[in-house]
Amino acid sequence: MKVVLSGGGTGGHIYPALALAKIIEEKEPEAEFLYIGSFRGVEKQIVPKTNLPFMQLDVQGFSRSLSLTNFKTVYLFLKATAAAKKILKNFQPDVVVGTGGYVSGAVLYAAQQMGIPTVIHEQNSVAGVTNKFLAKNATKIGLGFEAAKDQFPADKTEVIGNPRAQEVANLQSDFSWTSYGLEDDKKTLLIFGGSQGAPAINLATLDAISTFNDRPYQVVLVAGPKRIDNFNRLLQERGLTLGDHIKVLPYIDNMPAVMKKADVLVSRAGATSIAELTALGLPAILVPSPFVTGDHQSKNASALVEAGAALSIKEPDFNGESLIKAADALLLDDQQAKAMQAQSSAVGITDAGDRFYRLIKSVIKD
Numbered sequence: 078m079k080v081v082l083s084g085g086g087t088g089g090h091i092y093p094a095l096a097l098a099k100i101i102e103e104k105e106p107e108a109e110f111l112y113i114g115s116f117r118g119v120e121k122q123i124v125p126k127t128n129l130p131f132m133q134l135d136v137q138g139f140s141r142s143l144s145l146t147n148f149k150t151v152y153l154f155l156k157a158t159a160a161a162k163k164i165l166k167n168f169q170p171d172v173v174v175g176t177g178g179y180v181s182g183a184v185l186y187a188a189q190q191m192g193i194p195t196v197i198h199e200q201n202s203v204a205g206v207t208n209k210f211l212a213k214n215a216t217k218i219g220l221g222f223e224a225a226k227d228q229f230p231a232d233k234t235e236v237i238g239n240p241r242a243q244e245v246a247n248l249q250s251d252f253s254w255t256s257y258g259l260e261d262d263k264k265t266l267l268i269f270g271g272s273q274g275a276p277a278i279n280l281a282t283l284d285a286i287s288t289f290n291d292r293p294y295q296v297v298l299v300a301g302p303k304r305i306d307n308f309n310r311l312l313q314e315r316g317l318t319l320g321d322h323i324k325v326l327p328y329i330d331n332m333p334a335v336m337k338k339a340d341v342l343v344s345r346a347g348a349t350s351i352a353e354l355t356a357l358g359l360p361a362i363l364v365p366s367p368f369v370t371g372d373h374q375s376k377n378a379s380a381l382v383e384a385g386a387a388l389s390i391k392e393p394d395f396n397g398e399s400l401i402k403a404a405d406a407l408l409l410d411d412q413q414a415k416a417m418q419a420q421s422s423a424v425g426i427t428d429a430g431d432r433f434y435r436l437i438k439s440v441i442k443d
């Protein structure tokens with residue numbers, strides 16, 4: 078099987094594509110892949126760390142206000158589509174899979190025009206712009222959340238979950254907190270604001286630092302590669318020091334292994350983060366980003382809150398005090414955490430990768 082994967086811009090669109098590649102490789106070791114990303118998104122850092130051949134196109138997103146940059150966006154889209162056609166003609170894929178982000182718009186649009194089967198994956202409860210654009214001519218559509226079902230044509234749409242969940246659930250790892258200078262027999266609160274870090278989550282953690290310094294549990298904050306300097310500057314300005322049981326990092330490459338060792342997670346309600354934490358049954362405090370299309374993170378979070386699988390705190394209510402209160406409730410008292418763990422595991426779709434694989438096989442022409 079020859080598969081082109083395309084997804085970009087942000088980790089939440091990229092990791093599902095990489096997880097799918099791993100599942101296909103396990104089932105069909107002779108499968109060939111090509112990952113097509115953009116020059117601008119974080120895929121240029123993430124994909125080259127895998128063994129997948131990687132090509133890049135020049136695309137950019139639409140600006141929300143009417144502006145001249147949108148003419149450039151259209152121009153780049155048409156140019157990228159033409160470039161994608163050449164790449165596809167050369168590679169001759171059996172299927173082209175898009176996991177969201179502008180680059181997948183150009184690549185799958187090209188494939189659709191060439192009559193190559195396309196499968197899109199919508200991770201969120203609310204359809205993204207690119208997937209809405211591609212849905213009409215997509216051969217099949219896989220969804221992460223049931224809630225997105227009524228936004229796509231019913232006859233070709235299936236709820237499959239997010240393949241990253243299967244990757245995380247099946248992961249064998251000997252990761253130890255000692256590699257961060259922490260202890261393995263202490264409970265650990267892991268905090269990260271999606272793949273880029275989130276200022277509101279970093280600031281609340283900063284406000285909570287002096288209390289965390291006195292807590293018996295460990296705290297790991299992933300501040301984000303572009304945000305860690307600001308966090309450290311504010312820490313210094315406020316004259317705060319971190320206890321030995323608190324670590325602040327820019328990014329974690331082996332996040333699934335780290336999540337597996339954590340006891341409670343504080344995070345945004347990005348779809349891939351949710352797929353991972355429910356695959357692990359990890360109790361979570363979610364802080365949906367208010368800055369995303371259609372407020373989709375609040376809707377992603379609702380699915381978990383309704384099931385008793387997570388707590389959700391709106392960003393304006395999220396601060397040092399509410400963070401400590403929620404973290405203490407789950408880390409100092411086992412009962413609530415255990416109940417949440419069970420509900421979270423019940424929500425997780427840990428065979429999402431297999432379901433995605435079957436969906437892809439179903440569109441490949443003999």
Ligand SMILES: CC(=O)N[C@H]1[C@@H](OP(=O)(O)OP(=O)(O)OC[C@H]2O[C@@H](n3ccc(=O)[nH]c3=O)[C@H](O)[C@@H]2O)O[C@H](CO)[C@@H](O)[C@@H]1O
Binds near residue numbers: 087331
């Ligand atoms: C601001 C924004 O537009 N966010 C969107 C983006 O989120 P974002 O890119 O943040 O994606 P998710 O929260 O879904 O996933 C984050 C991914 O990054 C990984 N990770 C994170 C931190 C780290 O240090 N290392 C690491 O590997 C996580 O394990 C996870 O796999 O795509 C998601 C999936 O479409 C959407 O639901 C989010 O609303």
